[in-house]
Amino acid sequence: QTTGLVGLAVAENPHERLRILYTKILGVLEGIPKDAAYRKYTEQIVNERFDLVKKETDVQKLQDKLNSGQIEEVIIQAENELSLARKMMQWKPWEPLVEEPPSNQWRWPI
């Protein structure tokens, strides 16, 4: 039993871990305004993956269905998404543009 990747240990009970992580992500997303695009798309991704995790109990078949590398990598990705959601709460990137650039800034050729 091995992941095949250096430094990545095999996760025992990945379904439980993914369930906890996805519920936490959805909880953090509740704090974002409903019309933000980030909340919409992330909820869509998380719900899709959550449904797949709930339906499929075999680890190999779940990996094939998710089509996103090893289960341990999926767990790492979910942890990243959780930390990103928390940081998004502070940065609030759904607001309109902070400042317009000067008109010649992005003109190429000059």
Add this chain to the structure above:
Amino acid sequence: TVRPKNEVEQKQLCAFGEYVAEILPKYIQQVQVTCFNELELLIHPDGIIPVLTFLRDHTNAQFKSLADLTAVDVPSRQYRFEIVYNLLSLRFNSRIRVKTYTDELTPVDSAVPVHKAANWYEREVWDMFGVFFANHPDLRRILTDYGFEGHPFRKDFPLSGYVEV
């Protein structure tokens, strides 16, 4: 011969560019796709860390690898330096370019908290252009000589330098 146009990849990159622009309207000023199928995001300098963390952590955009961090000097502009980040996604095999701007005196947020690889690249940009990076752990000269004065890659620095050798 001319390189054949890959319409499918162009459409995919356009779609992804619109996706990212919809999620981060606060910082993204413009999105463009070159004719060689390269996606570029043009950012306000306040948004460097949010945009880079988003591109690194989001499930649809796992750009875990910082391939390059450079600067371009265009002296005729008000904000003369253009900082360019090249990111690579290993999961989706795709590249993206993030560009910001600054002038000579305004500091820019360091990308080191997001990508450890940015350390020496930012030292090089500081040494060669004079762009100061705030919150960099160790910003000092990396390529010029120890007592060197000036920033060589700027367009107003002469080719043979100021000091006779």
